[in-house]
Amino acid sequence: MNKLKINVDRPKMSSKDISNRMNFEGVLSSHKIMAKPFYKSTWFFGVTGLATVSLIAGSMYTLNQEGDELYRDLEVADMIPLIRKEVDLTENKIVKLNLNEVINTEQPIEEKTTLKKESLKTEKKNRDHSLGQLSSEVVADDIKPEPVSKVANESLNELPKTFSFMDLHPRISGKLDGGITKGELMNDNGIITNSDVKIISFQLHLVNGMTSKVFDSNGNKLNAEMKLAIEKVNVGEEIYFEKIKGKATTGEVFRLSPIKYVLLN
Amino acid sequence: MSINPVYHLTEDKLQKEHQWVLQAQKKPENFAPLYNKYYEQIFRYVYQRMDNKEVAFDVTSQVFLKALNNIHKYEYRGVPFASWLYRIAKSEVYQSYRDKKAKRTVNVESFQLFELIEDLEEDKTNENRKLLLSILSHLDTVEVEMIELRYFEKRSFREIGEILDLTENNAKVKAHRIVKKMKKIYTKNHE
Numbered sequence: 001m002n003k004l005k006i007n008v009d010r011p012k013m014s015s016k017d018i019s020n021r022m023n024f025e026g027v028l029s030s031h032k033i034m035a036k037p038f039y040k041s042t043w044f045f046g047v048t049g050l051a052t053v054s055l056i057a058g059s060m061y062t063l064n065q066e067g068d069e070l071y072r073d074l075e076v077a078d079m080i081p082l083i084r085k086e087v088d089l090t091e092n093k094i095v096k097l098n099l100n101e102v103i104n105t106e107q108p109i110e111e112k113t114t115l116k117k118e119s120l121k122t123e124k125k126n127r128d129h130s131l132g133q134l135s136s137e138v139v140a141d142d143i144k145p146e147p148v149s150k151v152a153n154e155s156l157n158e159l160p161k162t163f164s165f166m167d168l169h170p171r172i173s174g175k176l177d178g179g180i181t182k183g184e185l186m187n188d189n190g191i192i193t194n195s196d197v198k199i200i201s202f203q204l205h206l207v208n209g210m211t212s213k214v215f216d217s218n219g220n221k222l223n224a225e226m227k228l229a230i231e232k233v234n235v236g237e238e239i240y241f242e243k244i245k246g247k248a249t250t251g252e253v254f255r256l257s258p259i260k261y262v263l264l265n
Numbered sequence: 266m267s268i269n270p271v272y273h274l275t276e277d278k279l280q281k282e283h284q285w286v287l288q289a290q291k292k293p294e295n296f297a298p299l300y301n302k303y304y305e306q307i308f309r310y311v312y313q314r315m316d317n318k319e320v321a322f323d324v325t326s327q328v329f330l331k332a333l334n335n336i337h338k339y340e341y342r343g344v345p346f347a348s349w350l351y352r353i354a355k356s357e358v359y360q361s362y363r364d365k366k367a368k369r370t371v372n373v374e375s376f377q378l379f380e381l382i383e384d385l386e387e388d389k390t391n392e393n394r395k396l397l398l399s400i401l402s403h404l405d406t407v408e409v410e411m412i413e414l415r416y417f418e419k420r421s422f423r424e425i426g427e428i429l430d431l432t433e434n435n436a437k438v439k440a441h442r443i444v445k446k447m448k449k450i451y452t453k454n455h456e
Contacts, residue, residue, distance in 0.1 A: 004402045004409060005316060005368045009375055013318070018308050021322050024300045030326075031293055031333045 167194035170202075170244050170256045180261040185230060185239070190221035193256070197246040200253065205240035208233050230263075237263050283341050289333075296333050303347055304329070307354050313418065314358050316370045324361050328354045348427035355410075355428065369406060373417050381416045385448055393451075400450050408443045415440050 038044055169176055170191045173184035191199045199220035206213045206229050215226045222230070233239065242258040282302075288295035307328055312321040331353050339349060362369060378397055379389045387393050401409065414425045426436040 004404075005370045006398055006402060007316065007370060007372045008378070008398075010372050013309075013312065015305055018305045021308075022301070022304050023326070024297050024329075027300065027326060027329050027333060028293060028296075030330050034330070034334060 168197060168246070168256060169193065170199060170241070170246070170259055172241075172259070172261075175261070177260055178262065179264040180239075181264045182230060185261065185263075186222055186227050188221070190219070191241065191244060191259075192220065193246065197248050197256075199244060199256070200247045201243070201245045202241050203243040204229075205242060206230065206233055207238050207240075209237075233263055235263055235265060239263060279343070279345065282346050286336070286339060286341065286346055289336050290339070293333055293336075296329075296336065299332075299346060300329055303350055306347060307350055310351060310354050310418075311358055313372050313413065314370055315361070316367065320361060320365070324354070324357050328357050331357065344427050348424075351428040352430065369409065371401065371409060371413060371417075377417045381412070384416070385444065385451060387451055396451065396454055397447075400447050404443070404447075407439075408446075411436075411440050411443055 170193055172180065172191055173187050173189070175184065191202060193199070201216070201218045202220070204215040204217065204222070204226050206215070213229055215223070215229065217223050217226065230239070239261045240258060241260075244256040244258060245253055246256050247253050282299070285295070285298050289299060304325070308321065308325045311324045311328070312318065315321040315324065328350060332350055339346075361367070375394075378394055382389050382393050382397055385397075401412065404412070410429065411425070414420045414428065415422075420428075422436045422440070423433045425431070425440075426433045429436065431439070
């Protein structure tokens, strides 16, 4: 079977005939029709890709910043009890609110400065030392309270009457949680609060390996049995103080939040 | 053997042509000089391998359209732009055979056949002419292409190499082997 068709001496075409059929405009218009639309071009993919990546990166950066701000706020909130811990204990007196007393918020409190005998003596001393010092004292007796609005009175009535606004979190050696040494744990102060609420009882839960023991104490200090058990607890184990009961100066008893420590030595 | 003067260019002309290509890569409208220069060459190449004139014009247009669509991919390798166009044309011609389920066509002049008979060291008789046509029709596609390019279109081995994507030497060796094969067939027929 012949694979080819062979034409011998076929009439030749002249250059003129060929050039008459030239149509560059036709080729160009076909090319324009077949040309890629802009959304299929490389630069479009490049720009779109770059914009998407930038958008994602920007969003992630913004979210991270918001997260950092929140974290900073939480850190500040966590620091508040620590700051308060450092405040002199003398300032941690319960502020009793005598709801019968009416505070004048509309008029400024008048201040009156009087020189006491002691102040005069001090002044004399100071004069000797070429240091002038005056003590001032607010004379509250002279303030005549005037009634405030009912709304203010109502909000005050809602506040608890029995304990102070100070820190009621129980703690040992000033630690609220986290790692604690045996020395700190067994100090003589026992469990205290940064208020005049006194701890009257608590429960100690000791976990040592796979076993756990529970001890009860009436008071705020660890008893001998507890101390003995703590001595045997391994480093890294957790110690729980639960069912911590506190008593306010008014005699009211209430339960405080539990504490958890990790033994450091 | 004569050399195709349109294909073989001096270095200056090659550089000038390359500048046209660069311009065409920037703007399709700048492809016009290349189209005007090579249209006839490419048409003749296509028509040489086709039976139908209109199909040959269509295929030629298709060749230039493909070249224009892919001009951004063209890389200058120190050879005329025509070699790239010929490669596209070769591919389009074979595509056309497949699409139209047509036979491969060879268009040849009688004097070209006698020249080939002479090269085969045979007598220029009508009997040998008929035998040559019979031999040609039984060669495979690559072999026919080589005979066409070398003996009917009078192209240099360098040009053949660039069109068929071969080295000049490789093109020479292949052409020599085909001629040897044809001689063998002639000898067998004479015995």
